[in-house]
Amino acid sequence: MPGRHFLQIPGPSNIPARVLKAMDRPVINHRGENFAVITKDIFPKLKQVFKTGHGTPIVFPSSGTGAWEASLVNTLSPGDAVLAFVIGHFSGEYAQAAQNLGYAVERVELPWGSGISGEQVYEELSKDKAHRFKAVLTIHNETSTGVMTDLKSIREAMDRAGHPALLLVDSVSGLGSLDLRFDEWGLDVLVTCSQKGLLLPPGLGLLCVSEKALLAYQAAQTPKHYFDWGAMLEKNPAGFFPYTPASQLLFGLNEALDMLLEEGLEQVFARHARYAEGVRRAVRAWGLKILAAKPEEASNVLATVMLPEGVDSNALIEYTEREIELALGNGLGPLNGRAFRIGHLGDLNELEVLATLAGTEMGMRAMGMNIPLGSGVAACQEWFLDGR
C-alpha cells in the first residue's frame, strides 16, 4: 500500500527520519577511538533525560525484559525477599521474572485499571518490621491497562515507613514520554528500553542505577554474566563495552537523545499529555470507556479502550491492520478480545493522532458498532483547536 503504515501500538513507536538516518551508516570498529567518541557523548545526555546527577546509566543490547533481569540479578542474592506491586500484565511479568530467578516474591495484586498508591506501599512496608524485603518492584506506566503511577508518592511512602528496600521502577513505556525524575524521586534502579519514548527500534535495554543500588551490587550474590553491571562500569567511562554493543542503535540513541533535548523534555511531556487528552475525549464521544479508573492516573502514552460485550477487539485490530494499514494494540491477558490499545507516543503530530482516531472509527463501524463517523475525531479536533 502507498503512504505510511500507521504504527499506533503502545511501542514500538514510529522512528523519526533523523534517527533512521543516523543509523544508516557503516558499522565501525567498536573497540576503536571513533566509536568511543560517540558513546562517551551518550551517557551525559542519558543523565539529562533521566534527570539525574548521581545516577549511573547502563545500556545493554537487550529488550526491556533483559533490563528487568539486570535490575534484579545485580542487586539481589538468591532467596532475597521482594515486594512486587502488580496492576497489569507487565508489572505481573516483572514479578514473574523475579520469581523465575529464584527470589522470594510477594505479589500485591491490585485491580487492573488502578495505579500503585503511596498508601498501599506504606501499608505493606510498615508491616515488614524486620526489613525482610530487599527490593520493591513498581511500574511507572502499565502498558496493558494504560495507567500511570505517581512515583514521587511511592518514594515518600517508603521514607515514611523508614524502609531501606531498593526502589526498582519499570519505566519501559514511560521514559521519554512522561516526566521522570530519577534523583528527586529517589529511584534506585530505573528500567527502560529503546523502542518507546526513546524513538528507536527495539534492541536496547537501559538502566539508571543509584549509589545505593551500586552498593547493593557489591553485596549481591546472584550469579550473572551477560547482565553484570561490573564489566559495563569498568568499560563505559572510556566509551567502550565489555562485549559487542548494538552499534547502530547507539548511533540512533545519540540522535534520539538530541531530538528529545532539542524539543525540551517538558515540551515532550506536554505534547504527550495533549494527545492523550484528545484521545480520551474521542473515546468519550464514542460512548466508550478507558480502563483507567482515575482521571489523574490515565496514561499520557496510551489508552486502553474497553469494547461492549459481543465485540471482539482482536477482530477490530485485524481489520484495521489488514484494510487501512492501522496497527492498534491488542488487549493483554484477561483483556484479550475485550479491549484494544491506542498508542499515542513518540514521534507523532496532531494530524496523525486524528488519522488514528478516524481509522479506529472505521474499524469499529466495520465491526457493526453504532459509532457516528467523525464523532471522536471532532471531539479531538475541538480539543486541539481549543488549546491554541
Ligand SMILES: Cc1ncc(COP(=O)(O)O)c(C=O)c1O
Ligand atoms: C511496561 C513494560 N515493561 C516491560 C516490557 C517488556 O519489554 P520488552 O518487550 O522490550 O522485553 C514492556 C513491553 O511492552 C512494557 O510495556
